Amino acid sequence: MKRVQHSAFSLQQSLPGPEDITRLTLPNGISVLARANFNSPSVVIGGYLSCGSLFDTDEKLGLADFTALSLMRGTETRDFQKIFDALESAGANLSLSAGAHTAGFTGRSLSEDLPLLLGLLEDVLRRPVFPVEQVERLRAQLLTGLAQRAQDTAAMASLTFDQIVFDGHPYARPDEGWPETIRAITRADLADFHRQKYGPRGMVLVVVGAVAPKIAVEQVTKALGDWTNPAQPEPPALPPLKPLKKTVTRKVKIPGKSQADLVIGTTGPYRKDPAYIAASLGNSALGQFGLGGRIGDMVREKSGLAYYAYSSLNAGIGPGSWDVSAGVNPGNVQKARDLICKEIALFAKKGVTSEELTDSQSNFIGRLPLSLESNAGVVNALLNIERYDLGLDYYRRYPDLVRAVTIEDVLAVARKYLHPDKLAIAIAGS
């Protein structure tokens, strides 16, 4: 039988690489990356600044995020409605929020409106005024969000897991803070945080879409090239992480809920760890591949215990986490926990089979075009390249990097991180 196999592309051609990514650093320290895609008349921007929640004190945790969210509430020349009227009238989006290391932004517009998008970004980053009324309105919204978080079994299990696994480390703290810390933050705190911490050094801005990279760079330079903040501090250093000495289980009671959520796992590698790809392939076999790898197979397919059960490898600038999540009936928590712990132990002892590894390698390579199809997908790829120094040719080299991983590599990284007798177990529900 004849099969449909026409394709106008080779895989290599469609992936971002050094000759189609423009990258430069402006004199004030902003790194700009751009790549053209004229398939649709739209453009996506993304990026970050070095002003995340690592700067927050415990008493005012959430300050970095509150500040990032406040920026669009008014500037010296535009009030809240004027900012959003400009954006929404153009069918454009722009939003900011903060994580541990950085405050990130993302936006999209028709390509003709890129100057508008960059102009607004420039205005909110450099000239926010934190109007009292808007700050209080936003505070009420944040507090409502935190009240909803407290009722969300998955969010609370995940938050509690981080508290166990990162005990004593800043990563144990939720970036959005707590109701009492959000209440403690004043308008002056927001203005001070912005004045002291926001600046161009370490900032990254990526533009992908129907704009020639040369023009994108010109527009970014015009908007942000003259921004300076001599007082901008170095990002805080991360303290060492103390590994768990034994399994720690913590339960959060949320009455009246039909489903409980579990998160079970441990620390994981840094994104820059040479073993990251091996860990990532191992994680795929453990709880991603197909309908959730071994975890999906045991917890969902064979036992019928959960609608979702999967594993995640969360790797970033600092120590990561490697965990399994599932949502189950409150009566099945024990059973699901035992099954998951057993699978983690087996994985840590024996790693993956060569068939499992080959399957996941093939998946990782095959799905590249899909993950890099949209402008937003390419923005994420370029941000990864920049944040983790992967090199502009990373996605071209990626298939070889994936193919080079052996079952021994996976076993070694699994044994390094997953200790079945030293797990963090978080359960949230009624």
Add this chain to the structure above:
Amino acid sequence: MTKSYSAHTLTNGLKILLKEIHTAPLISSWIWYRVGSRDEPSGRTGISHWCEHMQFKGTPQFPASLLDKAVSRDGGMWNAFTFLDWTAYLETMPADKIDLGLRLEADRMANSLFDEKEVASERTVIISEREGNENEPLFLLGEAIQQAAFRVHPYHHEVIGDLADLKSMSRDDLYNHYRAYYVPNNAVIGVAGDFKTDEMLTRIRELFEPIPAGPTPPHLARPEPQASGEHRLTVEGPGETTFIQVSYHAPAGSDPDFFSLNVLDSLLAGPSGLSIFGGGGLSNKTSRLYRALVEKELAVAVGGSTVTTLDPFLYSFTVTVHPIRKPEEVLSALDDEIRRIQDELVPVGEIARAIKQARALFAYHSENITSQASWLGHAEMFASYSWFLTYLDKLAQVTPADVQKAAQKYLRPRNRIVGTYIPTGKGEAA
């Protein structure tokens, strides 16, 4: 690079829509069956969704364990959705791998096993899915509203179904439902991406034409009588946050009024995106309801949603109430805004703005082959693909008088259900 589409019908009644898009080495294939929760009598609610789950449980040719691995190994993405009117299955694969997706869809159109053991294990998975939904206040509220809105029409229950039925349905119930509705004369295939139309059509014909047509599947025809007055209801449950959902009986997707309502929604609650579930829209901070409710600190969030359905369904506003406000105050302010749009013609400029927003959202949607492929069949489920092709033009024809007329016709108190989620606090069970 994008050719227009072509439509074909096989001798067994299977409709095929093909659209070449040569922007990435990808193909997305969707198969749509005209069966959803609207086809479920009492006692068998949730059966369409459960059938969809069973379609991942294997055939003699593709046992369950092979099925998911085969797609993942090729770097593909696959999924399925069950809705009020339809059930859809999709594969997006590297272009040279799409044959697998086509073969497995042809196979499971007729040959799924519905193994007794798999039915038993999936029963608890689906009950777990329902329990996860029940954790969400807005699911509980939406379910109560749907039930109040449709006494006669089978839109009265949630797609997931009622627990009593999920506990009692048998393997044969499921299998009979599958055999009745999964026939080529009840299906539409939409494929978009990097292929040649003649080759793709030949291959689909080879795979699907041997499947015999079945008897025309039955569809429940029980139109909802005109509502005789406003319904008000409350749902109590855990938490600290009050939600209000106001749902109006709304026109079907193919009704010319739908476009006026869409513009009305855009002005009142902000533009919706073009994902098949309406996601991916813009922020709505300049919309009339945001300004009247959130900017006035009566609410912390507001949104609107139109739904493209075969029969008249609901147009809904969802409001997250400000912690210090009463639901009655919010409803009264919402009604003031509705009265304003009923009494005063909206400025032409406001409509022009909504059209520009829709054009931008259309461009964003075009970045993505999976999204473009989805509309080929989706529009056929409630109208025809030309509905989608003329979507922007139809919106552009809407006049201020049309918007006013739609507001007067649909947004009447006796045409609505007002539901309030009343939180019982952090510590009490529902």
